[in-house]
Amino acid sequence: MTPRIADMLTYLAGIVLAALFLMPLLWLVSLSLRTPAEVYLGAARFIPEAPTLDNFRQILSDSAFGTYLWNAVKLCALGALGAVIVATPAAYAASRFTFRGKGPVMIGILMVQMISPLVVIIPLYRYLDRLGLLESHLSVIAVYMAIGVPLSVWLIKVGFDTIPQALEEAAAIDGCSQFEILWRITLPLASPALASAFILNMIMGWSQFLVPFILLTRDGQLPIAVAIYNFAGSSSASTTQLLAAACLVAVVPALAAFLALQRLILRAIMAGAVKG
Amino acid sequence: MIKDRRVWLWFAPVLLVLGGVYLIPVADVIRFSFSDATLLRPVTGYGLGGYQAAFSDDSLGVILRNTGLFTLLSVVSLQAMGLAIALLLVRGDRRGLYGMSALRTIVLAAWVIPGIANGLIWQMLFSEAPFGAINSTLRLIGLSPVAWLSDPGNAMISAVIANVWQGSAFSMIVFYAARRAVDPVLYEAASVDGARPVAQFFFITLPQMRGALLVNTILVTIQTLNTFDTILALTGGGPGRATEVLSLNIFNRVFYSYDLGGGSALAVLLLTISMALTLVYLAVLLRKTAR
Numbered sequence: 001m002t003p004r005i006a007d008m009l010t011y012l013a014g015i016v017l018a019a020l021f022l023m024p025l026l027w028l029v030s031l032s033l034r035t036p037a038e039v040y041l042g043a044a045r046f047i048p049e050a051p052t053l054d055n056f057r058q059i060l061s062d063s064a065f066g067t068y069l070w071n072a073v074k075l076c077a078l079g080a081l082g083a084v085i086v087a088t089p090a091a092y093a094a095s096r097f098t099f100r101g102k103g104p105v106m107i108g109i110l111m112v113q114m115i116s117p118l119v120v121i122i123p124l125y126r127y128l129d130r131l132g133l134l135e136s137h138l139s140v141i142a143v144y145m146a147i148g149v150p151l152s153v154w155l156i157k158v159g160f161d162t163i164p165q166a167l168e169e170a171a172a173i174d175g176c177s178q179f180e181i182l183w184r185i186t187l188p189l190a191s192p193a194l195a196s197a198f199i200l201n202m203i204m205g206w207s208q209f210l211v212p213f214i215l216l217t218r219d220g221q222l223p224i225a226v227a228i229y230n231f232a233g234s235s236s237a238s239t240t241q242l243l244a245a246a247c248l249v250a251v252v253p254a255l256a257a258f259l260a261l262q263r264l265i266l267r268a269i270m271a272g273a274v275k276g
Numbered sequence: 277m278i279k280d281r282r283v284w285l286w287f288a289p290v291l292l293v294l295g296g297v298y299l300i301p302v303a304d305v306i307r308f309s310f311s312d313a314t315l316l317r318p319v320t321g322y323g324l325g326g327y328q329a330a331f332s333d334d335s336l337g338v339i340l341r342n343t344g345l346f347t348l349l350s351v352v353s354l355q356a357m358g359l360a361i362a363l364l365l366v367r368g369d370r371r372g373l374y375g376m377s378a379l380r381t382i383v384l385a386a387w388v389i390p391g392i393a394n395g396l397i398w399q400m401l402f403s404e405a406p407f408g409a410i411n412s413t414l415r416l417i418g419l420s421p422v423a424w425l426s427d428p429g430n431a432m433i434s435a436v437i438a439n440v441w442q443g444s445a446f447s448m449i450v451f452y453a454a455r456r457a458v459d460p461v462l463y464e465a466a467s468v469d470g471a472r473p474v475a476q477f478f479f480i481t482l483p484q485m486r487g488a489l490l491v492n493t494i495l496v497t498i499q500t501l502n503t504f505d506t507i508l509a510l511t512g513g514g515p516g517r518a519t520e521v522l523s524l525n526i527f528n529r530v531f532y533s534y535d536l537g538g539g540s541a542l543a544v545l546l547l548t549i550s551m552a553l554t555l556v557y558l559a560v561l562l563r564k565t566a567r
Contacts, residue, residue: 003371010367014379017361021382024397024441027409031400042412086289093286105287107558112298114554116502118523119543122308122530123301146297149290207390209505214531225390229509232396237405244400247393258388262381269446270453 028251031244032056039241055245064219065227065249072223073253075137075212076205079144080198086145087152087197092182094153095160096168106153113150117143121214128215135218143211148201155200155268159193160186196268199261206254224250302547308540326537333538335517335525342432343501343522349436350443350500355492357440358447363481365448366455380448387445395509398438399425402510425511428518435507435519442506443499447492454488455481487564494557498550522546 402424513520530539
């Protein structure tokens with residue numbers, strides 16, 4: 001097989017794969033732009049003849065949807081921020097110091113990563129119920145934070161590992177205290193790792209369903225992932241186009257954040273993937 | 277080596293958070309699994325009742341079979357898909373072909389979609405109404421429609437397809453990184469010796485990526501076992517119990533049937549499987565770093 005033919009086959013396979021992965025999203029867009037009458041025409045109207053933004057207008061004019069989106073942003077941003085803040089000192093110590101018990105602790109943190117939130121949500125529900133802290137965003141943020149901590153510790157540690165210690169030693173000779181060194185030298189240099197941990201946590205938090213679904217029940221408190229699940233439960237064939245628009249509204253912020261920060265995220269996952 | 281105990285202060289926040297949200301609850305879930313508590317009633321006594329009830333339940337066999345089948349099909353397809361795309365990307369990069377980063381972006385885009393949205397999107401695609409995406413396309417090209425979600429066997433396949441569409445990106449990245457780390461000299465030597473691409477794949481690519489394949493298999497298995505939101509939104513575990521996997525069953529048991537003891541017993545089972553896989557994973561990693 002000549003390289004030219006192999007290139008053609010590579011392109012062909014690439015196009016087929018791209019189409020396969022893109023189609024579900026394009027179908028979603030197509031549905032969300034249709035009138036109910038066109039929904040019933042199925043694939044024949046993949047490109048709507050009379051595209052309409054009415055579905056989005058209807059979804060977004062419902063003030064509840066704005067609340068769901070805001071709740072989701074608030075929960076995942078604060079959870080992600082908390083995870084990074086909690087993880088950073090541990091990551092620094094793991095990167096810079098050698099001490100007895102470090103290996104077991106780091107492995108323990110890794111193992112926590114493998115525990116499904118489903119296992120811990122059962123007792124957590126009972127504790128929070130007894131403390132009267134169900135229905136509270138603060139509880140949900142704390143759980144998101146804990147879910148994000150293990151990955152954050154490892155990602156940020158890998159980030160610290162790449163910063164030469166000589167820089168810190170030079171600062172120490174110039175009379176900086178340990179805290180000053182961390183705050184002024186190391187953290188700014190580690191900002192790509194901190195940022196990618198934050199963003200990965202955000203994306204994971206945005207997708208989170210179980211935790212808010214169990215810990216929150218009041219409608220005005222719910223984030224968008226739970227809201228579209230509830231919305232789907234109450235929708236029917238005649239409101240498919242609205243459900244599609246609602247799904248798109250839930251998906252687009254995550255997609256946009258990902259597309260804008262793709263390089264950063266990719267580097268972080270690669271670093272994580274190589275390290276395990 | 278630092279002897280100073282104050283070094284643990286750096287770990288205090290992490291230990292506090294993980295202790296409160298993971299360690300104590302895990303201990304408690306093990307305790308609950310030996311108790312007769314329900315979600316609303318406290319523990320009044322201990323025993324093996326939860327395990328007995330959960331394990332003698334007729335549905336458990338079906339659920340474990342579903343879990344095994346769903347996990348096996350997902351893990352194999354996720355990795356096959358991830359490996360195929362990764363190798364395609366590496367080849368495209370090497371030959372300077374256009375659009376490779378676009379393909380990578382498209383595959384990754386599916387990965388950031390929330391599991392619930394993923395289930396709902398595929399429900400619209402698999403819809404068996406005359407206007408459902410896939411079925412109306414089949415009809416357009418003159419084929420007969422398929423019962424994607426109402427037939428028990430097909431529903432399992434549909435759930436796997438939805439899961440693979442969303443999850444392939446993770447394997448793709450792991451394999452892409454691993455493939456790029458393979459020494460190109462190996463391929464040069466092989467082609468000088470006249471090895472064809474298929475032979476190169478089996479005798480260089482696969483053996484060189486063995487570590488990545490093993491690690492990825494374990495990680496993807498754990499991820500697949502632990503998630504259920506795609507299935508919940510796609511089929512709700514149905515038709516009947518055809519797609520009800522272990523994690524979804526635990527969720528239903530505890531939060532819809534309020535069976536805390538039985539749910540906790542199965543949660544302990546899920547935890548045990550995840551931890552056993554994690555130990556294998558750690559053993560693999562340690563051996564890799566030792567070499």
